[in-house]
Amino acid sequence: MFQGSMVALVTPMHEDGSLDETALASLVEFHVENGTDAIIAMGTTGESATLNETEHCAVVRLVVELSAGRIPVIAGTGSNSTQEAIDLTRCAKEAGAVACLLVTPYYNKPTQEGLYQHFKAVAEAVDVPQILYNVPGRTAVDMLPETVERLSTIGNIIGIKEATGDVDRGKEIMRRCGSDFEVYSGDDATAMELILAGARGDISVTANVAPREMHEMCTAALAGDASKAAEINERLMCLHTNLFCEANPIPVKWALHDMGMMSTGIRLPLTVLAAENQKLVHKALLQAAVI
Numbered sequence: 001m002f003q004g005s006m007v008a009l010v011t012p013m014h015e016d017g018s019l020d021e022t023a024l025a026s027l028v029e030f031h032v033e034n035g036t037d038a039i040i041a042m043g044t045t046g047e048s049a050t051l052n053e054t055e056h057c058a059v060v061r062l063v064v065e066l067s068a069g070r071i072p073v074i075a076g077t078g079s080n081s082t083q084e085a086i087d088l089t090r091c092a093k094e095a096g097a098v099a100c101l102l103v104t105p106y107y108n109k110p111t112q113e114g115l116y117q118h119f120k121a122v123a124e125a126v127d128v129p130q131i132l133y134n135v136p137g138r139t140a141v142d143m144l145p146e147t148v149e150r151l152s153t154i155g156n157i158i159g160i161k162e163a164t165g166d167v168d169r170g171k172e173i174m175r176r177c178g179s180d181f182e183v184y185s186g187d188d189a190t191a192m193e194l195i196l197a198g199a200r201g202d203i204s205v206t207a208n209v210a211p212r213e214m215h216e217m218c219t220a221a222l223a224g225d226a227s228k229a230a231e232i233n234e235r236l237m238c239l240h241t242n243l244f245c246e247a248n249p250i251p252v253k254w255a256l257h258d259m260g261m262m263s264t265g266i267r268l269p270l271t272v273l274a275a276e277n278q279k280l281v282h283k284a285l286l287q288a289a290v291i
Contacts, residue, residue, distance in 0.1 A: 001099065001129060001158055001182065002072060003200040003222060004037030005214040007207035008045035010249050010256060011059060013265030019055065021062060023262040027208075028066040030261070034211035036071060037201065037218070039063060040101055043076035044138065045205055045249045050267040056088060061095040078103030078133060082118050089126040099129040101161060101203070106139035112147045123154045130156055135163035135186060145172045152177040161186040161203045162194075170194045188240040192233045195221035205248055206239045209255045210290050235288055242284035245277045255281050259291055 009031075012023035031039060041063040042048045042056050051059065060075040067073050075092035077100040079085040089100045104110075105118055123130055132151060136142035142164075151157050162170045163186025174183050174197070183199045185191035191202035195218060207214040213232055220229035243251045250266065254273035257264045258281065264272045273281065285291045 002038050002074070002184075003182075003218075004202075005035075005207050005211065005218040006038040006040055006074070006184065006201055006203045007031055007036050007211060007214075008040045008043045008203050008205055009063070010208055010253050010262075011042070011046040011051070012256075012262040013267065015263055015265050017265055017267045019059065020262060020265065024059070024062060025066050026261060027256075028063060028071075031207075031211050032067070032070050035215035036207060036211045037215060038072040038074055039067065040074045040076060040203055041097070043101055043133075043203070044103070044135070045208070045252065046076060047249060047267055047270070048076050048078075050270070053084070053088065053091075057091040057095060060092050060097055064096040072098045074099045074101055074131065076101045076103070076133075078105075080105040080108045082121050085118070085122050086125045089122055089128065089130070093126055093128040097128070099131060099158070100126075101131045101133050103133040103135060104139050104141050104143050106141070109141050112144055115141070115143050115147055116150055119151050119157065120154060123151075123157050127156060129158045131158060131182070131184070132160040133163070133186065134160060137164075145169065145176055148173050149176040152181045158182055159184060159200070163187050163203075165190050167193050167197060170199055171197050174198050188243075189237070192217060192221050192229050196224070196226055196229065205243055205252050206236055208252050209243075209259060209285065210236055210239060210288055213288065213290070238284040238287045239290075242280045245280050246273060251277065251281050254278060255285055258282055258285060 159182030165187035
């Protein structure tokens with residue numbers, strides 16, 4: 001259903017942590033104008049963990065309204081509570097999101113059977129296309145390929161964002177689940193390699209600051225043009241690395257501030273990027289020629 005560069009959109013905030021709807025509108029236009037293939041609202045990069053349910057649904061609704069059908073909007077609706085994930089997914093569907101992205105339940109550390117039952121329950125409760133999201137480095141739980149294979153047989157579970165950075169893991173999922181099941185990279189540094197191996201695209205942090213370049217890299221990789229994709233990706237590698245010098249989304253929010261697109265607002269327990277790391281991120285923006 002989706003392919004290419006899919007931005008994991010930040011949620012702009014004022015200095016006091018309140019939502020900045022004006023900056024959000026500007027960011028949506030920025031992505032429409034620069035060829036981003038889809039927007040993920042309220043994912044990890046959107047600080048979903050620190051927005052309450054009312055705010056979460058409001059941001060998804062606003063991004064859908066701002067996009068006005070010009071770009072697909074996928075809503076992050078995962079939770080470590082199955083009922084909350086169902087509620088957020090239902091809200092996203094009602095808001096007009098075309099699909100939902102659901103992270104594995106964090107902190108609880110469920111078994112593989114628990115993961116299967118969790119995602120099955122959400123899929124059965126809300127009839128909307130759903131994308132699984134595996135990021136064990138943040139959640140302390142790793143959804144194994146055999147569990148993904150079981151879930152892939154559920155009709156409205158259409159794919160997975162595989163964010164381990166393990167290209168072989170992505171290839172195994174593709175082998176197990178077949179070509180109708182969509183695999184997306186969730187790791188910018190290895191996304192090109194995974195797309196060239198058959199993945200459909202990249203759910204990207206880097207695309208927040210380099211949307212045109214990420215779109216062109218993903219387009220080249222999807223077309224099998226490894227040389228062109230590698231040429232673009234090499235220019236972006238400093239961003240792929242330095243945007244993770246502190247926990248995401250701390251660096252990318254500061255990068256957008258450095259580009260003049262939003263304030264430094266971010267919610268506790270996250271804090272503004274440290275001064276020494278601001279230099280690293282600024283250098284990466286210069287190297288990628290986005291400022």
